Amino acid sequence: MMQASAAAARAMTLLAPARGTRVQTKTYPPERDVTDEPPRVGVFVCHCGSNIASVVDVRAVVERTRELPYVAFADHNVYTCADDTQNLMKETIVAYRLNRVIVASCTPRTHEPIFRDTLRDAGLNPYLLEMANIRDQCSWVHSQNPQEATAKAIDLVRMAVSRVARSVPLADGTAPVRGGALVVGGGVAGMTAALAMADQGFPVHLVEKQKTLGGTARQIHVTLDGQDVGAFLDQTIARVTDNPRITVRLESHVAKVDGHVGSFTSKLVGDCVGDGAGTDIKHGVIVVATGATEQKPQTYGYGSDARVLTQLELSDRIGQNDLDLPTNATVVMIQCVEQRNPERPYCSRVCCTTAVKNALLLHKRFPAARIMVLYRDMRTYGFREAAYREAREEGVLFVRYEAERPPRLDLDGDLRLSLYEPALGRDVLVRPDLLVLAAPVVPRADRGELSELLRVPLNADGFSLEAHMKLRPVDFASEGLFLCGTAHAPKFISETISQANAVAGRAASILSRKEMPVSSQIAWVDPDKCVSCMTCVHVCPYMAPHVGFNSKAEVQGTVCMGCGSCTSDCPAQAITLRNYASTQIVAAIDGLLTERAEEPDLEPVFPEQVGVAQPRWHVSQPAPAKGTP
Amino acid sequence: MTRQPVILAFCCHYCAYAAADLAGSMRLQYPSNVRVLRFPCTGKIEPNYILTAFERGVDGVLVAGCLEGGCHFLEGNLRARRRIERVRQLLDEIGIEPERLEMFNLSSAEGPRFAAIATEMSQRIARLGSSPLRVDCEQVEAGIGELRQQGEAALRGEAK
Numbered sequence: 001m002m003q004a005s006a007a008a009a010r011a012m013t014l015l016a017p018a019r020g021t022r023v024q025t026k027t028y029p030p031e032r033d034v035t036d037e038p039p040r041v042g043v044f045v046c047h048c049g050s051n052i053a054s055v056v057d058v059r060a061v062v063e064r065t066r067e068l069p070y071v072a073f074a075d076h077n078v079y080t081c082a083d084d085t086q087n088l089m090k091e092t093i094v095a096y097r098l099n100r101v102i103v104a105s106c107t108p109r110t111h112e113p114i115f116r117d118t119l120r121d122a123g124l125n126p127y128l129l130e131m132a133n134i135r136d137q138c139s140w141v142h143s144q145n146p147q148e149a150t151a152k153a154i155d156l157v158r159m160a161v162s163r164v165a166r167s168v169p170l171a172d173g174t175a176p177v178r179g180g181a182l183v184v185g186g187g188v189a190g191m192t193a194a195l196a197m198a199d200q201g202f203p204v205h206l207v208e209k210q211k212t213l214g215g216t217a218r219q220i221h222v223t224l225d226g227q228d229v230g231a232f233l234d235q236t237i238a239r240v241t242d243n244p245r246i247t248v249r250l251e252s253h254v255a256k257v258d259g260h261v262g263s264f265t266s267k268l269v270g271d272c273v274g275d276g277a278g279t280d281i282k283h284g285v286i287v288v289a290t291g292a293t294e295q296k297p298q299t300y301g302y303g304s305d306a307r308v309l310t311q312l313e314l315s316d317r318i319g320q321n322d323l324d325l326p327t328n329a330t331v332v333m334i335q336c337v338e339q340r341n342p343e344r345p346y347c348s349r350v351c352c353t354t355a356v357k358n359a360l361l362l363h364k365r366f367p368a369a370r371i372m373v374l375y376r377d378m379r380t381y382g383f384r385e386a387a388y389r390e391a392r393e394e395g396v397l398f399v400r401y402e403a404e405r406p407p408r409l410d411l412d413g414d415l416r417l418s419l420y421e422p423a424l425g426r427d428v429l430v431r432p433d434l435l436v437l438a439a440p441v442v443p444r445a446d447r448g449e450l451s452e453l454l455r456v457p458l459n460a461d462g463f464s465l466e467a468h469m470k471l472r473p474v475d476f477a478s479e480g481l482f483l484c485g486t487a488h489a490p491k492f493i494s495e496t497i498s499q500a501n502a503v504a505g506r507a508a509s510i511l512s513r514k515e516m517p518v519s520s521q522i523a524w525v526d527p528d529k530c531v532s533c534m535t536c537v538h539v540c541p542y543m544a545p546h547v548g549f550n551s552k553a554e555v556q557g558t559v560c561m562g563c564g565s566c567t568s569d570c571p572a573q574a575i576t577l578r579n580y581a582s583t584q585i586v587a588a589i590d591g592l593l594t595e596r597a598e599e600p601d602l603e604p605v606f607p608e609q610v611g612v613a614q615p616r617w618h619v620s621q622p623a624p625a626k627g628t629p
Numbered sequence: 630m631t632r633q634p635v636i637l638a639f640c641c642h643y644c645a646y647a648a649a650d651l652a653g654s655m656r657l658q659y660p661s662n663v664r665v666l667r668f669p670c671t672g673k674i675e676p677n678y679i680l681t682a683f684e685r686g687v688d689g690v691l692v693a694g695c696l697e698g699g700c701h702f703l704e705g706n707l708r709a710r711r712r713i714e715r716v717r718q719l720l721d722e723i724g725i726e727p728e729r730l731e732m733f734n735l736s737s738a739e740g741p742r743f744a745a746i747a748t749e750m751s752q753r754i755a756r757l758g759s760s761p762l763r764v765d766c767e768q769v770e771a772g773i774g775e776l777r778q779q780g781e782a783a784l785r786g787e788a789k
Contacts, residue, residue, distance in 0.1 A: 107650045108667070109642070136653030137665050141744070148661035155664055457703060477703060521669070541703040563702035564673025568712065580673060586681050588666055589637070593685040 002473045006498040009505030012512075013199045019512055029123045031169070034099035039165040040072040042098035043157060044089060046080035046105030048135050053078075055139040057150045061104065064154045070165045072096050080105050086118050093122040100164045104132040104157050125169030127520070127579055132156040155592055162591025166584045170520035175558040177262035177513050179282040180204050180245070183289060184254055184450065187215020188233070188493055189485025189500045190289035191240050196504030198245035202511045205281050206240065206248045207268060213237045213248070215291050216486070217493060219312050221319025224357045224387055229493065230319070257286070257453050260558040261480025262516045285480045285507045288464055289500065290450060292486035295442040297337050301411045302437060308415075310439040311354045318361050325433060328368045332417055332432035333359065334407055335375040339440035341403075346461045349490040351438035352379045356387050358436070359396045372397045372430065374407055374419060399428075409435070441490035455543050456481055463489050474502045478542050479561070482506055521579045522560035523567055527552040529574030536566035536575060634688035634754045638665045638747070639674050643701035644737045645693030651740030652747075659744040660751035663691075670694070671732075672705025676716045683725060686763040689754040691746065692732040699736060706734060726757055 012019075043065045047053035058076040065074040073096045077085045080103055093101065101124070103115050108131040116126035134153040142149035181197050183190045186208030194204045206213075214237060220229045240246050252270025255278055259265050262284045269278035294312045302308045309317070311333070317323045325331070333355045340347055352375070359371045373391075375398060380388040392398060400422060401407055407419035417430045443462040451458050456476045459465040464487050467477040474482050484499040485491070491499070510516065525536070525545070530552040536545040537553065544559040545566060555566075555575075564577040576582070640646040646667050652659070668674055671694030679690050692713055694706035710732055717727035731750065735742045 107646075107653075109647060109650060133650075133665070136650040138661075140653035140656055141659055142661040143656065144658055145661060152661050152664070159664070159666070477701075539708070561702060563670040563705050564668070565670065565702065565705050565708055568673055568675040569708065577669070577673060580669060582675065582677065585666070585668075585678055589678065589682050589685055589687075592635070592637070592664055593687065 001470060002499055002502045005474060005503075005505040006501035007505075009196050009200070009501045009503075009508065012505065012508050013196065016200045019201075028120045031120075031125055032099070032123045034124070034128070034169060037097075037099050039070040039100050040096065040098050041068075041070045041100040041102060041161055041164060042089075042092060042096060043071055043074040043102040043104065043161065044080050044085075045074070045076040045134075045157070046103065047076060047078045048105060048139075049079065052105070052135050052139045052153075055143050055146050055149050056134060056153045057146065060150055061134075061153050061157060065157050065161070068158060068161050070100070071161060072098060081111060081114055086121075089118055090122040093119070093124060099124065099128060100167060101129050102132060102157060102160045102164060103129065104134045104153065104160070106135040107131075107133050107137075127170040128164065128167055130160040130164035130167065132160040159588045159591040163584050163588040166581070166587045167579070170578055172520045173518040173557055174515040175260070175262050175518050176515050177284045177510060179263075179284050180511060181285045181287055181507055182207065182254070182264065182266055182281065182283040183287040185215070185289035185291055185485070185487065186210070186213040186240075186248070186250070187289060187291045187485060188217045188236070189291065189487070189496045190215075190287070191236050192497050192500035193287050193289060193482075193484055193503045193507075194246050195236070195239055195243065196501050197507055197511070198243050200504065200508050200512075202245065202508070204246045205268075205283060206246055207252050207254060207270075208248070208250050209253050209270075211251055213240065213250070216293065216312075219316040219319075220493070221315060222357075222361075223493060224353055224384060254450065254453060260556060261285070261478075261510060262513075262558065264480070284511050285482065286454060287503050287507065288450065288454070288456070288476075288481070288483045288487055289485045289503075290444055290447065290487045292441050292443050292463070292490060293445075295338065295440045297437050297439045299338065300334065300409050300435060300437055301415075305411060305415070307433065308435045308437065310437050311351060311358060312439070314358050314436050315354065318358060318365070323365075325366055325369065327366060328370070329366060329433040330370045330431065331359075331362055331372070331434045331436065332430055333371070333373045333436040333438065335373065335378075335438045336403075337437040337439055339438075340376065344440055344442075344461070347379070347490075348438070348441040349379075350441065350492055353384045353387070353492070355436075355438060356380055356384070356391045356396075359391050360387065360394065363391075363394050363396065370397070371395075372399060372432075374399050374401050376401065376403055441486060443487065447487070454478075454481060455541070456483075463487065474499060474506055477561075478559075480510060516558065518557050519562060520557075521562045521577070522557050523555045523562070523564065523575050523577050525553045525555055526574045526576070529572045531572045531574070533571060535569050535571060539566050539569045541565070633662050634751075634759060635686070636663045636689040636691060636747075636750055636754055637682050637687045638663050638750075639671070639678070639690065639692045640665050640667055641671045641694045641701070641706070642667055642669050644695035644699070645671075645733075645735060645743065647737035648693075648735050648739050648743040651738065652744045653740075655740045657741060657744040659747040662751055663747045670700065670702045670705035671709035672700075672702060674709055674712070676712055676719070679713075679716050679730060680719070683720070683729070683760060683762055686760060688757075688760045688763060689729045689750055690731075691750045692730070693743070693746065694732070694734055696734045696736050725761060728753060729757060729760065 045058050045061050062074045062076050115129050119126050119129050138153050180203035183194045183206045194206045198204050214233050252268050255269040256267040264283050267278045355373050401419050405420040407417050410416040415432050418427050421428045457465040464483045466473050467475045482503040484503045485496045532551045542559050545553045545555045548554040567575040567577045700706040713732040721727045733746050
């Protein structure tokens with residue numbers, strides 16, 4: 001998913017001048033106003049070939065459904081999702097003046113959008129559709145028992161009819177998309193994402209806390225396959241600073257973020273921004289690329305003895321040619337220092353490869369040096385395995401140690417390292433001239449501030465948490481927020497670059513629009529009932545509700561994700577989740593358990609309370625008699 | 630005629646409902662007395678809905694949400710868990726076995742687990758028997774008929 005998004009971003013860069021030129025927008029007939037009409041429900045029961053019909057007696061379902069309140073039409077079709085049946089549905093909706101539709105077929109997870117579209121084509125509001133899942137949750141799972149499956153299918157349709165009778169038309173809104181992107185962090189991840197977005201034509205604000213761009217990669221100098229990281233960084237920094245679409249703000253940080261996807265306003269504070277009050281910028285998306293750092297070890301005499309280094313420091317010293325060793329020196333590297341333990345259970349992913357890389361570099365510079373890597377498990381994954389083999393062939397000694405018996409260091413004068421070698425079954429003593437520690441990659445100490453500001457989650461290890469590991473690997477759960485680089489997890493430069501490009505691809509899906517669709521399945525606060533207790537403000541994981549001018553809570557439609565948490569915690573029951581109103585849910589429960597023959601008059605809905613679509617002018621027609629077109 | 634026990638499954642759209650669909654795609658078999666009602670998130674399930682379901686005569690309610698820490702809406706399922714605990718206490722207070730209500734957590738990839746949960750809940754409710762709030766329509770009608778006969782007999786007796 002990540003690689004594909006990155007490829008999409010690269011393709012979009014090439015296609016940027018032609019964006020939107022071949023787009024055709026679908027047009028729909030004007031929507032019929034049904035708010036004053038009593039419910040007239042049409043039920044379409046699907047055979048799904050033999051998937052449903054071979055188990056459920058669809059004719060019996062249709063017969064029983066016709067007796068239900070509000071049902072004006074019921075029939076069965078071989079494939080309801082087929083084009084000809086869709087056209088038939090549209091004709092039936094018009095002929096019978098249906099104003100609610102039930103499709104009893106497969107799962108709404110796959111087919112609800114298709115049938116909602118059918119309703120729109122027939123001039124009905126898409127929220128007047130309800131699906132009864134009589135395939136995935138009925139015929140397929142009760143294939144041994146057709147009678148019970150049929151009874152269950154009838155129940156499911158009854159629930160759906162009862163619920164849809166209380167459904168009201170809802171109006172989907174739009175919100176404008178303004179400005180470009182705000183990228184927080186000027187390392188490899190942030191710069192790559194900024195460039196990839198700027199190349200697609202979007203303006204970018206790049207904010208960096210330090211005095212220079214480059215981040216942690218400055219200390220790496222060279223990759224395992226010999227690429228010059230320093231030259232790459234210089235080139236990238238030059239491209240960023242020369243790009244007219246990128247505004248770089250050094251020694252600055254984000255102090256405040258307001259707004260929602262497509263239209264954020266952030267306050268930047270810092271030296272380069274001028275006065276202490278900071279400046280406000282407007283942008284449509286936010287990219288978190290704040291990186292990670294190397295944890296300085298507390299053990300093995302680190303900090304008190306100049307002969308003890310971390311792997312990152314060794315990389316830097318080798319790169320700067322600032323390493324003074326006797327020709328026949330002994331260099332010992334200890335892997336998994338202060339990590340993969342109960343306090344820090346995760347693996348830092350890059351240390352094994354870094355140790356192999358540095359061992360090979362040292363070997364090249366000091367061919368007579370003895371190099372020893374003390375490891376728990378070597379994980380030079382993918383093609384990096386070849387380098388591991390090369391290191392062994394070159395004479396680098398890999399010695400395993402057990403997590404329960406880590407190497408012990410005696411710091412008196414000479415470094416004296418004793419370790420238990422499990423294959424030999426006894427202790428081994430080594431006198432290293434240089435001791436290198438694979439310290440863990442840890443998130444930035446100030447990560448909490450930004451995550452609090454953006455209200456995005458961190459995982460148990462303190463890294464930024466993506467919305468879904470596989471399906472949305474560069475998105476945060478909240479709309480319009482993205483993450484890349486080591487702020488997300490320890491990773492290699494190549495992985496960081498593809499993730500940063502992926503962010504540019506995902507961000508373009510928002511920035512290339514003029515406006516964002518806003519679902520109407522969101523929470524709405526009744527100001528007459530709201531007691532301004534702030535419960536919803538505390539409950540909402542997305543900061544959607546805020547208390548407005550009249551001291552009543554209001555939900556920002558573009559921020560609300562429609563989870564409904566606030567509705568169930570509101571002590572005044574002032575909040576309704578549209579399309580999941582309590583009346584609809586209780587009606588579905590009622591539909592399951594009470595078989596009413598009469599059609600109770602439904603209370604008229606107040607348009608504002610349920611967020612209905614704006615009423616449209618229409619000429620009232622007498623409804624045709626039940627069952628006849 | 631006594632009806633089969635009815636179990637209502639309140640499922641969140643992103644995990645439990647998807648798992649129920651997956652159980653279907655895998656053609657797993659589970660008892661047919663489980664009816665699924667879809668919610669965007671278990672955090673939306675108000676205590677009122679569960680109490681209404683029992684009031685209308687449902688014999689058991691299972692609430693199924695995402696794994697803890699894996700909620701699509703971050704923490705809806707944790708709120709749901711606390712809420713369900715409270716409703717179980719309420720049920721206990723009004724004389725309904727709290728075991729008739731249970732919350733489960735599963736991921737969208739756990740079709741077999743959904744089938745197992747449905748089976749387990751169905752067996753549990755079979756063991757507990759009908760809900761004490763369940764009113765059998767025919768029994769009620771028979772009862773009303775009997776009362777009416779008694780009343781009519783009494784009226785006739787007065788007339789004599």
